[in-house]
Amino acid sequence: MTVKIINQSNNPLPAYATEGSSGMDVRAFINETITLQPLERALIPTGLFIELPQGFEAQIRPRSGLAIKQGITCLNTPGTVDADYRGEIKIILINLSNEIQSVRNGDRIAQMVIQKVEKIDWELSVELEETERSTGGFGSTGKH
Ligand SMILES: O=c1ccn([C@H]2C[C@H](O)[C@@H](COP(=O)(O)OP(=O)(O)OP(=O)(O)O)O2)c(=O)[nH]1
Numbered sequence: 001m002t003v004k005i006i007n008q009s010n011n012p013l014p015a016y017a018t019e020g021s022s023g024m025d026v027r028a029f030i031n032e033t034i035t036l037q038p039l040e041r042a043l044i045p046t047g048l049f050i051e052l053p054q055g056f057e058a059q060i061r062p063r064s065g066l067a068i069k070q071g072i073t074c075l076n077t078p079g080t081v082d083a084d085y086r087g088e089i090k091i092i093l094i095n096l097s098n099e100i101q102s103v104r105n106g107d108r109i110a111q112m113v114i115q116k117v118e119k120i121d122w123e124l125s126v127e128l129e130e131t132e133r134s135t136g137g138f139g140s141t142g143k144h
Pocket residue numbers: 060076079080081082083085088089090091092
């Protein structure tokens with residue numbers, strides 16, 4: 001499947017790092033280095049605009065390396081890019097470390113996973129089918 005993309009940045013297009021990668025790494029498109037204080041968040045531009053077909057979404061997910069090395073993650077993970085969104089894709093990063101962190105132009109700050117999405121119609125009911133779990137949740141299946 002091909003998807004239309006506009007790239008207003010000076011960075012390469014989001015790309016799968018390996019043949020088996022689920023996500024394409026997405027790069028920051030910024031004029032100046034952004035510094036994030038502990039617990040500070042920032043909306044980081046990418047310079048990217050996409051045209052997804054109906055029935056798909058793009059998820060914006062954190063990168064594990066950034067999370068473990070720098071404590072940087074996506075605040076709204078997984079971010080949802082709707083199929084009908086035509087604006088610039090932006091990444092909401094937050095610094096969950098105790099140190100000041102920097103984001104530079106071209107840094108791979110997140111990854112984008114393209115997913116199929118089902119849409120449904122509600123069938124308003126007063127009763128639901130019984131199951132083994134029934135209404136049990138929140139640790140109801142055991143102690144460990
Ligand atoms: O990490 C993200 C998440 C969302 N978006 C864009 C695409 C998405 O289609 C739009 C709206 O996102 P969302 O539905 O999560 O935000 P909202 O607060 O519900 O805004 P809206 O009322 O515009 O739907 O913002 C991004 O660029 N990056």
